[in-house]
Amino acid sequence: MQFGLSEEQILLQDNVNRFLDDNSPLDRVRAYADGGADADIWTGLAELGIPALLIPEAHGGIGLQPLDAAIVAECLGSHIAPTPFLGSAVMAPTALVASGGDHGELLADIAAGTMRIGIAFGEAIKRRNDAGVSVKDGRMSGTSMYAFDAEADAYLVADEHQHIYLVRTDDPGLTRSDLATVDKTRRTVELNYENVAAELVSADPTVFEASIDIGRMALAADTLGAAQNMLDQAVEYAKQREQFNRPIGSFQAVKHMCAEMAAQLEPCRSMVWFAGHALAELPDEARVTACHTKAHLAEVGQFIAKTSTEVHGGMGFTDLVGLHYWFKRIGANRQWLGAPEFVREEAAVLQGI
Amino acid sequence: MDLSFGPEYDDFRADVVSFLANNADKAPKGNDLRGEAAKDWQKLLIENGYTCRTIPKEYGGYGAQPDIIKSRIIAEEFSSARINAGLGGQGISMLVPTLLEMGTQEQKEQFIRPTIHGEMLWCQGYSEPGAGSDLASLTTSAVLDGDEWVVNGQKIWTSTAHIADWIFCLVRSEPDAPKHKGISFLLFDMKTPGIEVRPLVDMTGVANFNETFFTDVRLPKHQIVGERGEGWQVANAILGHERETLAPANTAQTRINALIELMKQETVNGDPLINNPVYRDRLMKLQGKVMAMRFNELRILSARLNPGQDPGMARMITKLEGTELRHDLEGLAIDVMGEMGLAYDDNPHLRNSGSWQREYMYFLGLIIGGGTSQIQKNIISERGLGMPREPKFEKAS
Numbered sequence: 239m240q241f242g243l244s245e246e247q248i249l250l251q252d253n254v255n256r257f258l259d260d261n262s263p264l265d266r267v268r269a270y271a272d273g274g275a276d277a278d279i280w281t282g283l284a285e286l287g288i289p290a291l292l293i294p295e296a297h298g299g300i301g302l303q304p305l306d307a308a309i310v311a312e313c314l315g316s317h318i319a320p321t322p323f324l325g326s327a328v329m330a331p332t333a334l335v336a337s338g339g340d341h342g343e344l345l346a347d348i349a350a351g352t353m354r355i356g357i358a359f360g361e362a363i364k365r366r367n368d369a370g371v372s373v374k375d376g377r378m379s380g381t382s383m384y385a386f387d388a389e390a391d392a393y394l395v396a397d398e399h400q401h402i403y404l405v406r407t408d409d410p411g412l413t414r415s416d417l418a419t420v421d422k423t424r425r426t427v428e429l430n431y432e433n434v435a436a437e438l439v440s441a442d443p444t445v446f447e448a449s450i451d452i453g454r455m456a457l458a459a460d461t462l463g464a465a466q467n468m469l470d471q472a473v474e475y476a477k478q479r480e481q482f483n484r485p486i487g488s489f490q491a492v493k494h495m496c497a498e499m500a501a502q503l504e505p506c507r508s509m510v511w512f513a514g515h516a517l518a519e520l521p522d523e524a525r526v527t528a529c530h531t532k533a534h535l536a537e538v539g540q541f542i543a544k545t546s547t548e549v550h551g552g553m554g555f556t557d558l559v560g561l562h563y564w565f566k567r568i569g570a571n572r573q574w575l576g577a578p579e580f581v582r583e584e585a586a587v588l589q590g591i
Numbered sequence: 592m593d594l595s596f597g598p599e600y601d602d603f604r605a606d607v608v609s610f611l612a613n614n615a616d617k618a619p620k621g622n623d624l625r626g627e628a629a630k631d632w633q634k635l636l637i638e639n640g641y642t643c644r645t646i647p648k649e650y651g652g653y654g655a656q657p658d659i660i661k662s663r664i665i666a667e668e669f670s671s672a673r674i675n676a677g678l679g680g681q682g683i684s685m686l687v688p689t690l691l692e693m694g695t696q697e698q699k700e701q702f703i704r705p706t707i708h709g710e711m712l713w714c715q716g717y718s719e720p721g722a723g724s725d726l727a728s729l730t731t732s733a734v735l736d737g738d739e740w741v742v743n744g745q746k747i748w749t750s751t752a753h754i755a756d757w758i759f760c761l762v763r764s765e766p767d768a769p770k771h772k773g774i775s776f777l778l779f780d781m782k783t784p785g786i787e788v789r790p791l792v793d794m795t796g797v798a799n800f801n802e803t804f805f806t807d808v809r810l811p812k813h814q815i816v817g818e819r820g821e822g823w824q825v826a827n828a829i830l831g832h833e834r835e836t837l838a839p840a841n842t843a844q845t846r847i848n849a850l851i852e853l854m855k856q857e858t859v860n861g862d863p864l865i866n867n868p869v870y871r872d873r874l875m876k877l878q879g880k881v882m883a884m885r886f887n888e889l890r891i892l893s894a895r896l897n898p899g900q901d902p903g904m905a906r907m908i909t910k911l912e913g914t915e916l917r918h919d920l921e922g923l924a925i926d927v928m929g930e931m932g933l934a935y936d937d938n939p940h941l942r943n944s945g946s947w948q949r950e951y952m953y954f955l956g957l958i959i960g961g962g963t964s965q966i967q968k969n970i971i972s973e974r975g976l977g978m979p980r981e982p983k984f985e986k987a988s
């Protein structure tokens with residue numbers, strides 16, 4: 239038995255982290271948050287093979303596994319990097335491959351990093367207010383809210399029957415408008431469809447589920463990375479900052495905040511690894527594990543986002559150290575692809591509870 | 592136990608209710624500290640005794656005898672009608688009570704009227720880069736040169752310094768005295784030469800607080816409240832009061848009601864969120880806590896009326912519990928809206944003008960500001976529960 243990352247996986251982690259250290263430092267993230275582009279980061283990651291990660295070798299991909307995607311997601315979360323990873327590299331390839339359809343060309347373009355595919359599944363998970371789409375004779379109308387990413391060339395859109403369609407952004411019937419959120423490290427959009435050409439990718443709910451499951455796992459991994467980074471920053475700050483003639487880290491109150499964060503986060507790492515492993519190898523456990531991992535990381539992430547901010551005192555509330563970018567990313571991951579209460583309910587239903 | 596305020600107060604309440612019904616359209620929306628509408632509204636409220644009620648007429652107030660119950664009724668009615676209850680800000684909530692208690696006659700005459708009428712906006716210069724929780728270690732210096740104080744140093748987190756007319760400021764005037772005895776409380780004009788204000792953006796995205804730098808700032812000797820070296824006591828006389836007012840239960844009640852409305856309107860898969868048992872339970876749990884905090888406040892109020900009652904602990908926990916409660920309450924609104932709850936800035940689908948996200952973050956700020964939650968717990972355990980104090984560390988060098 240060996241529960242841990244392989245040498246290749248550690249190498250992958252090191253490579254991605256090193257690239258992001260150089261190419262997505264906080265200043266770079268700020269430039270994106272202020273309205274800049276993320277294309278250069280994505281191009282660089284494409285050179286490392288990141289968009290090709292889950293795409294079979296036959297289509298120009300590398301053919302790696304969900305756990306490898308989790309490793310990359312954790313690195314991206316740690317660096318709060320602006321990229322279309324979740325849609326383009328994780329959820330879209332998973333859906334396209336699982337559909338069994340002939341998407342070779344599309345997959346090859348995604349693998350090369352030249353085609354970005356976004357995801358508009360919100361309404362298939364929980365339909366809010368008036369949003370929702372309908373398709374008739376290959377034509378889509380309606381609205382998707384909070385689709386990601388904002389610069390995609392095409393979107394996979396799911397309707398309430400969990401049928402997945404491909405729509406292209408150059409279709410004249412599709413309008414895309416920015417939906418500003420607190421999280422400035424990634425952008426979401428509203429998509430309005432008026433008689434838009436919609437190519438059916440899959441009418442099989444298990445395809446939708448496969449894509450959602452791995453998406454949830456990747457979001458959990460992103461939160462894991464972001465939360466670990468916040469904890470590390472808090473510990474570092476507590477060692478440096480002095481009040482009452484001593485480092486604040488020497489106050490038991492501060493030590494306990496940090497220890498509690500560490501204690502809650504550490505099992506999350508194992509949980510994310512297992513969730514990745516289960517998606518590839520343990521079909522009976524994969525879905526429930528993905529749900530729990532998503533929801534549990536949402537809770538632990540929220541606790542760490544708040545507590546590590548508190549450790550920083552007033553500094554944590556300002557833009558000076560940029561801690562709030564992590565806080566908000568963790569907050570967004572909590573709501574994307576199902577808020578914790580709904581995801582836990584799914585976990586119960588899946589077990590027949 | 593007698594919870595009625597008495598029949599004379601029913602008439603008073605009726606007056607407040609009819610004032611609100613007749614004048615609601617004049618009330619400004621939002622929290623603008625400077626706008627003309629806000630100033631006019633403030634004037635009307637003072638004339639009717641609905642704000643600055645007990646401030647003497649000679650200083651521009653309404654001049655009523657203190658009557659805590661009337662103040663309470665006013666607060667309740669304005670809050671339940673969700674109508675602007677008049678100007679706030681640190682000048683009105685902190686400096687004016689300080690001056691009334693400890694200011695000279697000239698200071699009261701010079702400052703109180705323009706402050707309460709919104710013509711003089713103040714900022715509070717306490718925290719420094721090296722003096723946050725350990726405020727008493729502050730190092731901004733004030734040296735007497737003839738008839739003038741000369742101030743040098745830096746403040747940080749100074750809310751509204753970029754728009755303030757004046758500052759009330761803690762400085763070290765007696766460098767050789769013990770740390771708590773060497774501080775003075777000075778007042779000066781923000782237009783005095785030598786002041787530089789650099790705004791700091793906070794996590795909500797606005798630049799409401801600042802770094803404030805002083806280089807040879809000169810002010811007349813008499814612009815001091817209390818005596819030299821008494822600044823710590825002057826500041827502390829009202830710090831406790833500030834802590835009680837940061838997260839009042841009335842506002843929490845208003846927010847709970849707004850949240851109930853939101854959950855009735857927002858739907859998921861066609862069903863109003865209020866019907867979801869899990870969210871419903873979280874909502875009721877918070878409503879219960881708000882209720883407990885409201886009655887906690889009522890007990891504090893009662894203790895002010897009945898000298899025999901001791902509200903010590905009830906008061907001590909209000910900042911800790913009140914700010915955490917609001918953070919949780921705003922967080923529930925975000926959760927129930929799911930991805931919609933992330934909406935911010937110019938998002939066309941904002942609910943309640945984006946206040947849920949803004950307040951969620953702002954109350955994390957208030958969990959930190961005005962004495963952090965950890966410091967509150969130190970105070971509760973040491974002063975409230977009589978537990979042994981942490982050993983003090985001497986300066987290293």
Ligand SMILES: Cc1cc2nc3c(=O)[nH]c(=O)nc-3n(C[C@H](O)[C@H](O)[C@H](O)COP(=O)(O)OP(=O)(O)OC[C@H]3O[C@@H](n4cnc5c(N)ncnc54)[C@H](O)[C@@H]3O)c2cc1C
Nearest residue numbers: 486548549551552717718723724748750956960961963965
């Ligand atoms: C929204 C906001 C508005 C503000 N407005 C103003 C203003 O207008 N004017 C002004 O002067 N100041 C203002 N402040 C400053 C505020 O008072 C300080 O931020 C606060 O007192 C904490 O100080 P600090 O930021 O230096 O944190 P630190 O004191 O450095 O605290 C860092 C961490 O150490 C912990 N810690 C420190 N000492 C102890 C201890 N003895 N025991 C246990 N834990 C400890 C703290 O709890 C915290 O978690 C504002 C702050 C905020 C967030």
